[in-house]
Amino acid sequence: MAEVPAADLKTVLLNDRHVAMGGRMVPFSGYSLPVQYPTGIIAEHKWCREHAGLFDVSHMGPSFLVLDQKSGDGDADHAAIAALIEPLICGDIRGLKPGQVRYTLLLNETGGALDDLMIARPAAEGWGGALYIVVNAGTKDADFQRIAAAAAGQATLNRSDHCALLALQGPEAVEVLRDVIPGAVDLSFMHYGSFDFDGSKLVISRSGYTGEDGFEILVDPSHATILFDRLLSDGRVKPIGLGARDSLRLEAGLPLYGHDLDETISPVEAGLNFAVARRRRDAADFPGATRILSELGGVLDRVRVGLFVDGAPAREGAEILDKYGAVIGKVTSGGFSPSLNRAIALGFVPPDKAAPGTPLQVLVRGRTQPAEVTNTPFVPHRYVRKTAK
Numbered sequence: 001m002a003e004v005p006a007a008d009l010k011t012v013l014l015n016d017r018h019v020a021m022g023g024r025m026v027p028f029s030g031y032s033l034p035v036q037y038p039t040g041i042i043a044e045h046k047w048c049r050e051h052a053g054l055f056d057v058s059h060m061g062p063s064f065l066v067l068d069q070k071s072g073d074g075d076a077d078h079a080a081i082a083a084l085i086e087p088l089i090c091g092d093i094r095g096l097k098p099g100q101v102r103y104t105l106l107l108n109e110t111g112g113a114l115d116d117l118m119i120a121r122p123a124a125e126g127w128g129g130a131l132y133i134v135v136n137a138g139t140k141d142a143d144f145q146r147i148a149a150a151a152a153g154q155a156t157l158n159r160s161d162h163c164a165l166l167a168l169q170g171p172e173a174v175e176v177l178r179d180v181i182p183g184a185v186d187l188s189f190m191h192y193g194s195f196d197f198d199g200s201k202l203v204i205s206r207s208g209y210t211g212e213d214g215f216e217i218l219v220d221p222s223h224a225t226i227l228f229d230r231l232l233s234d235g236r237v238k239p240i241g242l243g244a245r246d247s248l249r250l251e252a253g254l255p256l257y258g259h260d261l262d263e264t265i266s267p268v269e270a271g272l273n274f275a276v277a278r279r280r281r282d283a284a285d286f287p288g289a290t291r292i293l294s295e296l297g298g299v300l301d302r303v304r305v306g307l308f309v310d311g312a313p314a315r316e317g318a319e320i321l322d323k324y325g326a327v328i329g330k331v332t333s334g335g336f337s338p339s340l341n342r343a344i345a346l347g348f349v350p351p352d353k354a355a356p357g358t359p360l361q362v363l364v365r366g367r368t369q370p371a372e373v374t375n376t377p378f379v380p381h382r383y384v385r386k387t388a389k
Contacts, residue, residue, distance in 0.1 A: 006027065007371045009027055009030065009031060010031045010032070011031065012031060012032075012033065012056055012058040012059060012164065013163075013221055013224045013225070014058070014224060014225065016066075016230055017225065017229075018034040018239070021037055022037055023035075023241060024036050026242070027030050028059065028242055029059055029138040030059075030137070031137065033058040033059060034056070034239070035242045035243045036242075036243045037239055037240075038246070039238070041243035041244050041247065044238065044239075044244035045339075046339075047170075047240070048248060049170065049171075049248070049338075051170050051171070051172045052168060052171075052176050052236045052237045053168075053170050053210075053237070053238060053239075053240035053272065054166060054167070054168055054231050054232060054239050054240060055166065055168075055239075056165075056227040056228075057166070058161070058163070058165045059137040059161075059244075060134055060136065060137050060140070060161070060165050061134060061135035061136065061139075061143060062134045062158055062160040062161060062163065062165055063132075063134070063135070063147075063157070064131070064132055064157075064158045065085065065131045065133055065147065065151060065155050065156070066081075066129065066131075066156055066157075066158065067081050067129035067154065067155045068153075068155055070128065070129045071129075072113065072127030073128070074098075075238055077129030078094070078095055078128055078129065078153075081094070081129050081130065082131075084155055085131065085150070086280070087150060087178060087286070087287075088107070088150055088198055088287065089104045089107065090103030090107060090277065090286040090287075090292070091103070091105070091275060091276075091280070092102060092277035092279050092280060093131070094118055095149060095277070095279065096119075096121035097120055098122065099120075099121065099122070099192060100121055100191055101118055101119070101120040101190040101191060101205050101207055102119050102120070102190070103116065103117075103118055103190075105261075105267050105272065106143060106146070106285040107266075107267075107277055107286065109287050110287075110288050110291060111267075111288020111289060112263040112264050112266060113257070113265055113267065113270070114139065114142070114263055115135055115143050115147070115257055116255070117133060117136070118133070119131055119132070120132040120133075120192050123192075123193055124194050126320060129155075132203065134165075136257045138258055139257065139258075144157060144159060144219065149328060162219070162221065163218055163219060163221060164218075164220075164224035164228070165216060166218050166227065167208050167210075167214060167215070167217075168214055168217065168231060169210045169212045169215075169240075169248075170213070170214060173212070173213060173215060173249060174384070175212060175236070176231065176236055176237055177215055179234070180231065181197055183195055183203065184202075184204045184206075185208040186386075187204065187205070188384065188386035189206050189207065189384055189385045190205075190207055190383075192204060192207075193204035199226075200222065200223040201220075202218065202219050202227070203217070203218040204217050206384070209252070210245070210249060210252060211248065211249070211251060211253075211254070212375055212382050213381060213382050213383060213384045230292075234388050238285040247335055247338060249336065249380045250335055250344060250346065251337050251340070251344065251377065251379040252377045252381060253346070253377035254377075255272070256333055258326075259333050262368055265348075266288065266292055268295035268296055268300060268303075268349065269295065269300060269303055269304065271304045271305075276292060276296070281293065287329060301351075302348040302349065303349065303350075303351050304346060304348055305344070305349055305354050305373050305374060305376075306344065306345070306346060306373065306374045306376035307331070307344065307360065307371045307373060307374065308342065308343075308344060309345055309371045309375050310343070310369050311343065311344035311364070312343065312364050312365075313334050313335050313343040313344075313345070314331045314334045314347075314362040314363075315331065315334045315335070315364075316332055316333060316334060316341055317330060318330065318347075318362050318364055319362070319363040320348075320349055320362055320371070321362070321363060322353060322362065325368070327359070328349050328350055328353055329347055329348045330347055331346070331347040332344065332346050332347050332348065333347075334346070337378060339378075339379050340379065344374070344378050345371070347371070351375070355375050356374055357373065358372065360372065
């Protein structure tokens with residue numbers, strides 16, 4: 001992605017708050033965003049793992065896709081809206097239950113990932129025939145155009161990226177939110193709902209990209225600062241920047257679009273087989289189905305793996321070598337893990353070099369360093385899934 005001139009960078013609603021708190025602002029996906037605050041990335045990372053971190057992710061692309069003509073039958077209207085989005089993705093949206101959120105991928109005709117995204121079915125009465133969709137910042141304009149074109153004449157895509165999107169993450173996030181929006185803590189992982197706050201409606205999902213329990217909260221412009229300040233007034237909460245957000249998601253083994261995913265990489269290569277729904281596999285009715293079904297059968301040249309790296313971190317683009325020194329792949333994300341106090345990385349290697357425990361090497365600044373394939377996540381996920389009553 002071409003770098004946007006500083007004068008052309010967009011700002012989020014809470015920009016002034018970030019600057020006032022000492023946030024170091026950097027360009028990211030066309031926005032000026034805080035990479036860290038005065039305490040630094042490692043301290044922020046550890047705080048989120050131990051307490052609760054508040055992230056401003058308002059650069060992302062929240063939206064609502066809504067049928068133009070509804071029948072009034074919630075299930076029938078959901079089936080109709082699902083039929084508009086499913087030709088673009090590999091997930092089972094038709095099978096979503098009210099209030100459920102699903103991770104999926106927007107694919108091109110060769111099965112490469114154009115983006116990864118969240119799609120949710122509203123639970124509120126009267127919202128049949130609508131979907132809540134959140135896409136990545138760097139691809140959101142193209143994503144929105146693609147979705148709107150597929151739904152043209154049948155449904156309307158309403159962008160909500162003029163609002164603020166906040167992520168409250170960490171083991172104490174649930175107790176923090178209980179004091180502000182009590183009903184939201186009854187949500188299970190990958191479920192969402194609408195909640196009242198100070199005369200406004202919040203859209204809250206129990207989800208996030210840190211591997212911790214937490215919530216993502218869509219709030220309208222009139223209440224963004226009020227909610228942000230209210231959450232930060234709790235001593236268990238500190239603001240967290242982009243730097244720690246990246247190290248947290250790397251420890252959680254989660255792919256970052258534009259790095260571990262791009263339009264050449266399929267869900268199977270990326271280790272996201274779960275995102276290719278069984279019903280869609282059986283019907284072979286998604287973009288790139290021929291390639292992806294073949295890869296699911298074992299015919300593929302590369303797979304994403306986790307690596308423990310000895311010595312300095314191997315950053316994106318570093319070559320991965322086999323134990324004899326032959327180049328076999330590249331690192332797509334890499335850095336220092338504050339939780340493990342060592343270097344870790346994600347990258348692509350041939351399937352026969354992907355078994356945990358396989359000894360490899362990485363090339364860092366012209367020097368080889370030992371590496372070993374390991375299972376991901378590097379740090380266990382702590383999502384909260386509730387048993388249905």
